[in-house]
Amino acid sequence: MNLARTRSTAAAATAVLAALALAAACNRESTDPAASGGDKPTVGIDLPRSDSDFWNSYAQYIEKGVKSDGINALPISNSQNDVTKLVANVQVFENTGAKAVVMAPQDTGALASTLDTLASKKIPVISVDTRPDKGDVYMVVRADNRAYGTKACEYLGEQRGGKGKVAELQGALDSINGRDRSEAFAECMKEKFPKIKVFELPTDWKGDVASAKLQSLLAQHPDLNGIYMQAGGVFLQPTLALLEQKGLLQPAGQKGHITIVSNDGIPQEFEAIRKGRIDATVSQPADLYAKYALYYAQAAAEGKTFRAGKTDHDSTIIKLPNGLEDQLPAPLVTKDNVDEKTLWGNNVGG
Structure with missing residues (x-):
């Protein structure tokens, strides 16, 4: 028996097994939600467009909120004002384990079947700024x-x-x-x-x-x-x-x-x-849209429920035929109050 060859073969096999184990560990780290976001349920977030200063500000608030609140978010997508892209992005969320979905559909009449599919899979939806005409939503985060x-x-x-x-x-x-x-x-x-x-x-x-x-x-x-x-x-x-x-x-x-x-x-x-x-x-409160979209997404993923009435954040939740809507305050701004620090437009990047 050639002992040197046997030892060499065994060492090579051990190295291969070690490499496979390392690869498996790396795969678990990149795909296991618990590894990247603790034990919080996974949330899918789609941004509606990037050709508007308002929505770009909203996107910044979303990104900050995900980090500061420790949201276990899937890679954030942008449907670019295209309902076909939105549907495709949502399907990716479904297939990658989202327990709640945040979206801001620009065409509110074209999502009924997508919302029905999500409802059948018990994936709650938070719709920001726009209210889908048909299909169940967990919460609409919107101003009047x-x-x-x-x-x-x-x-x-x-x-x-x-x-x-x-x-x-x-x-x-x-x-x-x-x-x-x-x-x-x-x-x-x-x-x-x-x-x-x-x-x-x-x-x-x-x-x-x-x-x-x-x-x-x-x-x-x-x-x-x-x-x-x-x-x-x-x-x-x-x-x-x-x-x-x-x-x-x-x-x-x-x-x-x-x-x-x-x-x-x-x-x-x-x-x-x-x-x-x-x-x-x-x-329009871009900061509050992002804050409460993430708040309700986390709550929905954890199985919490809400009902119509006054909230503790100066808004009112109303009952819709297809869900609930949190109507956030939206003040008129003129030269008399344009410098107020409470307005999000005076705090962008702050």
């Missing part, structure tokens, strides 16, 4: 979007003295947010300011579409004296650029100023308010 339209209407109407012409840059009308803001704005204008002529411009939440339609409207109605932007995150920059190009961007208080009210509460809107370029915005 009808109040957005009403607040914008009341401010614009009062600033214009109940007269004039107003362009409304609407979001996508297949979105519950676009519909809520548009319907409330129209109802308020008809009831309180019937002498104001409103031009409704659907944009599908696209800044270039908004700019093109506004340019055409200004050519027909150069005496336009008010604008309601339903999403400052996508409409602010192209709108201000167009008005400046046409010599129509007069500061607030000066003759020829076009009164502009927005929705979102991003830092760029606050800076525009300070400079008198726009007059007001309704602050």
Whole structure:
């Protein structure tokens, strides 16, 4: 017997077994949720888009919250305003062990079958900012979007003295947010300011579409004296650029100023308010959207339940036909309160 050869073969076999054991350990470390996030249940998170300053801020808050709260999150996906990508991303979450899913569907009418599938697998869904038209949700984390339209209407109407012409840059009308803001704005204008002529411009939440339609409207109605932007995150920059190009961007208080009210509460809107370029915005709480999306996702994954009523964070949970909705506060911001430190737009990156 060749003892040297036998010892060599045994040593090689031992090395192979050790390598296999190490590989198995590495595989367990990368795939076992308990290894990366303690014993917390796994959460899947999909971001809705990256072409909006508002949603980019939300994404930053989500990333910070995942780290600071120790959320056991799967790799965060971004569906880029594409419902097909959202469905595919959710399927990945299903297949990789998600016990709850956070999403912000931009097309609220196209997810019924996906939500039904998740419900059948007992995977609860937290929908941020938008409310799916059909399909069960554990919790919608959202502000009262009808109040957005009403607040914008009341401010614009009062600033214009109940007269004039107003362009409304609407979001996508297949979105519950676009519909809520548009319907409330129209109802308020008809009831309180019937002498104001409103031009409704659907944009599908696209800044270039908004700019093109506004340019055409200004050519027909150069005496336009008010604008309601339903999403400052996508409409602010192209709108201000167009008005400046046409010599129509007069500061607030000066003759020829076009009164502009927005929705979102991003830092760029606050800076525009300070400079008198726009007059007001309704602050969507990007920080609270992220905070309570993660809070409810963790609670859902742990099997906790909630019911309608007042909360301990200055909001109200309401009952929906397909779940619950936590309606978070969204204040009107003007030059009088734009510097308040409690507004998330003054704390981005802080």
